Amino acid sequence: MDAIYFDLDGTLTDPKPGITRSIQYALQRLDHPTIPTEDELTWCIGPPLRSSFVKLLGDHAADRAVTLYRERFSDIGLYENGVYDGIDEVLTALRASGHRLFVATSKAHVFAERIIDHFGLRKHFERVFGAEYDGTRADKSHLLEYALKEVSVNPSKTLMIGDRSHDMVGAKNNGMKGIGVLYGYGSRDELIDAGAHHVCATPGAILGCIS
Known part of the structure; x- marks a missing residue:
């Protein structure tokens, strides 16, 4: 990818x-x-x-x-937040393998940037994409459409990884593959029904789902 x-x-x-x-x-x-x-x-x-x-x-x-x-x-x-155990190692491994990494969140962009900086994740990501304060691009499909155009990548060679149906639907609507994670706040059924290609129980399992 x-x-x-x-x-x-x-x-x-x-x-x-x-x-x-x-x-x-x-x-x-x-x-x-x-x-x-x-x-x-x-x-x-x-x-x-x-x-x-x-x-x-x-x-x-x-x-x-x-x-x-x-x-x-x-x-x-x-x-009042914390990085999931194993995430830093997963991101480090993906970067070392040559993958370009981005954040795509429905959270207001200004908050997402501060969180990424506060928890020391900035080094892993090229850019952070989020919603505007007025709600523009809060919809995941619209956000991903914008994020894909901004970095000029082929959607068919791109993954969206998330824990809720919105992430999987946004990926599908933009021609991307979606990987669902079960350690967050969505269920297996929610993710599969929304179009997830793979579902991972732990952060470490993400590496095995990416080719």
Whole structure:
């Protein structure tokens, strides 16, 4: 494969505390009558943030909720996170084999850049692609279309690696192959149904799925 795009949340890092607590913060600020637990909010990890708030609150309150979420996430939540064990070794091996590596995340680009820098992953990646603050390119299909054009790679020789259906659908819609990972927040059925060519239980297993 000429190029490999990695999702961020649930694939490179485990962002559960930061994302779920920032969602709780937004709901509390909006005086929402019930505040889900962190475990009850894991379904929000992966999809575009606004779409998750639409499901939680309805369209009328989603934009305000995103703003409140970012109040906490920008200073606290993005650091309540950690790189999955084995990821650094996988990225090092892929780079040594000559693969070009990129990040493609529905997270706001400004946050993704800070996370990649904070956790020492910058050395592995040529570029980080993410959504704009206004939600532009939050959809994974649109994001990957943009990211492929930006670096002029052949989609048929490119992989998308991620933990949710959005990653696999985005890959399929752009003529890429998708590899799903099970150590994040999606299930095997979700990934297979969305078109994953392979499913990996651990970060180390990714290497065996790449030719």
